[in-house]
Amino acid sequence: MSLPRVFKVENKLAKVVSRPGGKTIKEALQSAETNIESVRDQCMTALEEKAGNLARIAGGDRGEGAMATLDRLYDVSNAIFGVAGAFGLEALAEAACSLCDVIHRFRSGESVRWSAVDVHVDGIRLLAGGLTRGADEILEGLRKVRARFVPAT
Amino acid sequence: MGATPFKGRERVNLSTAEVLIVCGDAEGLEILAQMFAGFGVHTPRRASSSAEAMVVVGERELNLVVVDSALADGDGYPFINWLRRCGSPNAWSPVVLVTGHTTPSQIIKGRNAGASFVVRKPVPPMVMMQRIVWLLNDQRAFVTSEGYCGPDRRVRSMGPPVGMKGRRHDDLSVEVGEATTPNLDQGQIDALFQPKALAR
Numbered sequence: 001m002s003l004p005r006v007f008k009v010e011n012k013l014a015k016v017v018s019r020p021g022g023k024t025i026k027e028a029l030q031s032a033e034t035n036i037e038s039v040r041d042q043c044m045t046a047l048e049e050k051a052g053n054l055a056r057i058a059g060g061d062r063g064e065g066a067m068a069t070l071d072r073l074y075d076v077s078n079a080i081f082g083v084a085g086a087f088g089l090e091a092l093a094e095a096a097c098s099l100c101d102v103i104h105r106f107r108s109g110e111s112v113r114w115s116a117v118d119v120h121v122d123g124i125r126l127l128a129g130g131l132t133r134g135a136d137e138i139l140e141g142l143r144k145v146r147a148r149f150v151p152a153t
Numbered sequence: 154m155g156a157t158p159f160k161g162r163e164r165v166n167l168s169t170a171e172v173l174i175v176c177g178d179a180e181g182l183e184i185l186a187q188m189f190a191g192f193g194v195h196t197p198r199r200a201s202s203s204a205e206a207m208v209v210v211g212e213r214e215l216n217l218v219v220v221d222s223a224l225a226d227g228d229g230y231p232f233i234n235w236l237r238r239c240g241s242p243n244a245w246s247p248v249v250l251v252t253g254h255t256t257p258s259q260i261i262k263g264r265n266a267g268a269s270f271v272v273r274k275p276v277p278p279m280v281m282m283q284r285i286v287w288l289l290n291d292q293r294a295f296v297t298s299e300g301y302c303g304p305d306r307r308v309r310s311m312g313p314p315v316g317m318k319g320r321r322h323d324d325l326s327v328e329v330g331e332a333t334t335p336n337l338d339q340g341q342i343d344a345l346f347q348p349k350a351l352a353r
Binding site: 002042 | 159162163164165166167168169170177178179180181183184187188189190191192193214215216217221223242245246247253254256274275276277278279281282285286288289290291292294295296297298299305
């Protein structure tokens with residue numbers, strides 16, 4: 001067995017960032033926020049597509065391929081969570097994160113309850129479609145479903 | 154944009170930085186690329202899979218790598234592990250791992266894969282910039298061993314565990330030796346705390 005080696009390395013990021021010029025951090029943050037805002041419309045369209053994709057996947061194999069179905073649902077829901085969070089869509093982000101939590105439990109050995117998945121998928125589709133009235137009720141319902149599978153921390 | 158923890162005059166020059174962003178979701182990749190372009194990175198390099206990212210690692214000398222935990226061809230963790238052992242200078246680049254739905258085991262997995270930092274989504278520009286500034290001051294040594302390759306996972310120097318000898322040359326002994334200079338008497342100690350009148 002070889003011995004561990006511990007050694008100093010050059011900080012490759014500090015090497016370039018400290019050069020003269022560039023932006024103030026305030027300017028950099030403002031530019032970043034403006035740039036992200038410029039892709040909002042395309043991301044909103046993509047969120048609706050992802051929610052539709054979620055429903056298609058959920059309608060797939062629930063037998064022998066159930067784990068693969070859950071894996072794909074988790075990946076898409078995780079992507080929805082990331083994009084929704086970036087644009088401050090808190091209700092959609094919470095619903096998507098809740099679905100990830102529930103699927104994580106199912107993938108970790110808990111018996112799969114497809115009704116819990118379906119209700120999340122329906123909620124996510126409504127929220128991704130821009131629903132605002134009734135969003136609180138949807139979230140409240142999803143929180144109760146989640147609480148059945150995920151222990152409170 | 155709300156209040157920032159940064160002072161108004163602090164600057165960053167990322168214009169010549171080579172930043173690789175790896176993310177399996179097209180929109181997630183777009184958002185991160187737009188963020189880094191806003192920070193001043195001239196051309197953020199994009200990859201959606203570890204296979205694409207490996208090509209970029211072979212072509213460019215990278216200053217920063219941002220990796221999402223979900224890539225088009227699997228998890229981001231094996232890619233970080235590969236990067237740390239790839240044998241090129243890019244192996245020592247700072248790596249920020251971005252996670253979506255996050256369990257404690259994923260944080261540990263990312264840390265053990267060799268990530269310099271793990272950031273949970275959503276990642277607003279302010280949070281990413283704070284991590285970049287932290288990485289600029291990161292003085293941690295690198296460790297290579299059979300089981301781990303990456304920045305020293307001990308962020309704080311707490312000394313070796315009780316009852317064990319340190320393995321690193323700069324680990325201090327837990328035994329405190331005899332003083333090598335005379336002890337200060339109480340008068341000298343008090344004098345250090347007393348305000349002195351300054352000559353005008």
